[in-house]
Amino acid sequence: MSWLDLPAGTGFGLTNLPYGVFSTSGTARRTGVAVGDSVLDLAAATGDPVHATGSLNGFMAQGPGAWAALRQRLLEWLTDPAHRDAVEPHLVPRSEVTMHLPVEVADYVDFYSSQHHAENLGRMFRPDSPPLTPNWKHLPIGYHGRSGTVAVSGTPVVRPWGQRKPVDGDPVLGASQRLDIEAEVGFLVGVGSPLGTPVPLADFEQHVFGVCLVNDWSARDLQSWEYVPLGPFLGKSFLTSVAPWVVPLAALEHARVPPPVRDPQPLPYLRDDDHPWGLDIELQVRLNGELLSRPPFREMYWTPAQQLAHMTVNGASLRTGDLFASGTVSGRGRDERGSFIELSWGGTEPIGLQDGTTRTFLEDGDVVTLTASAPGPDGTVIAFGEVTGRIEPAR
């Protein structure tokens, strides 16, 4: 129990304690922890300059020992009334803060680890081939994205220009007509690794600090014209939005679930029987406030621990601030799909909305908001900070 008056059923209770970077009017960016409807100003409360740098990178680099120690200290502060007088002055109402990009992103990698999503896109993009490429069940397919255009939730989504190819005729330059989302879960590396040394799957918790929602905005018309043979580029690089709150891995211990059965068995470096990192996170996708789908992260074929092991098996180094995202989270059902291209089946099945309009892809003025929750201990809920964005007209 906290001496703090926490709202009933809050997803930001003592079992969560996510980190973010905030400011209030006229003050510098600093690290905070969300608790109930407040933000605890860690820079002020701890006096530790690592929390006054304006990004989580310095703290993330300190490693699991420091992460656990601070989490324990926060729990004591917020439960023992003896700390109340010292801590309470450093609580700021969340309604009064501006949230910023929580990390300086080093490399950004995007995976493709939902079987339902990959099969759906395979059926649409490569109708004459099996829905999954031959490699899909042998390795977590991924690619590097643009880290310089990772931005915090709320950043306007300017409709991108680019080349698209009409079915008949030459390519044209214009505003994307198939602007989409990808509802994803992102993992942030705290502790780096040296060049030339793979990180084994079992070392996942030694490197990964926390988890945040990601919306990997996608221009499907640009993507489908450009992506053969070297993969997505401008169809993705205009913006990737991340939630302002990073849920510590420790808060998700109770949400761990067995991953799906893999058939065929992957190679030994990807076997995770002893380190299953399936996570029972349910995402929610809302368009202009209306709930469109509930993608189930627990069904992801490849776990983040497998992704980390794969990403480094060639000796690639990790750096503090590396972000790797799951790929679109989609379940089997239509109301579990994490992108509009799936929800509208490539634009052929418009989505009916409560206001009587329909959507295939996003229109100017649309607001997409992703939220998510996971089970915490003792019936508590772990909420993820939302990631939202409003579509602005092309410039």
Add this chain to the structure above:
Amino acid sequence: MSWLDLPAGTGFGLTNLPYGVFSTSGTARRTGVAVGDSVLDLAAATGDPVHATGSLNGFMAQGPGAWAALRQRLLEWLTDPAHRDAVEPHLVPRSEVTMHLPVEVADYVDFYSSQHHAENLGRMFRPDSPPLTPNWKHLPIGYHGRSGTVAVSGTPVVRPWGQRKPVDGDPVLGASQRLDIEAEVGFLVGVGSPLGTPVPLADFEQHVFGVCLVNDWSARDLQSWEYVPLGPFLGKSFLTSVAPWVVPLAALEHARVPPPVRDPQPLPYLRDDDHPWGLDIELQVRLNGELLSRPPFREMYWTPAQQLAHMTVNGASLRTGDLFASGTVSGRGRDERGSFIELSWGGTEPIGLQDGTTRTFLEDGDVVTLTASAPGPDGTVIAFGEVTGRIEPAR
């Protein structure tokens, strides 16, 4: 004429003046300029702290006015004997310096802009299709690479592990058996751009600071198994080597040549009649000292100015330290190919070496060195710092 005793025919004369980051035994990393067989210690000679940061980023961010002003000042210092007493103490023999990664790389993008290279790979990887994909002549195809594994010339090349797929049978994990190079030219962004605002082709010189050689080491067996549908990932991400010396764009004014004729005409944002940035740079690829090929950069179908315009047409922002590379430079002739997969035609035509051995792909202990030169004014030569690496056995 310099008061400095420059070696005859040096590629590091007064028309070049490339920047790098160096240290000597027991001293901090700082910016230097290569001139003849010396390095001018800019931190000491100018007293400007921007040259004592250990990377070029701060100076690159200052923009074309500052770049031109310092270049002019350097010329005066090195030509007017009145400056000799003040400048000479800050010259360090190049044989005594250790060179470091010259920039903190923000995002790394790799293009695919040699028509000869793309056609060669298309013929090998997709023998049943036309060698160029339908998009190739409409846009400069590119993808993001891993900036965290960009390292300076001389960094050991540890043979990567990864998944490869035998023709018959399941994928296996093991050391790459088809380790290759890609001889490329890289361009470094000095001045960033805001999110949502494309950079027009004509603004190339406002953003790009300089040019360096790049070897984009590639594991072809990993790449061919993983790359469909999202492009290269682990086949490339283990290491990308860059030269320690960054040739200022101003040094290449005399090397500008008309790019190849484009057919069909690209879309207007890629038309470069008024801003041709073809560059007459000849690369040299050496294996264990033996010259294997001379890839001609002047034949690249897409110029770096077109690449920059394309990379930002969707509104993606630029940051100081962004590196974009040309893609493998290959000419029409066999002795102009910039990769072993082309030189050995997918491993089917072993390359005979002077020592009597042959190569298809790289063997442990092999040393690959890229060099390059371009014409400067008045018959001078602009040399590029070499990028070299020795293959170490897999760990």
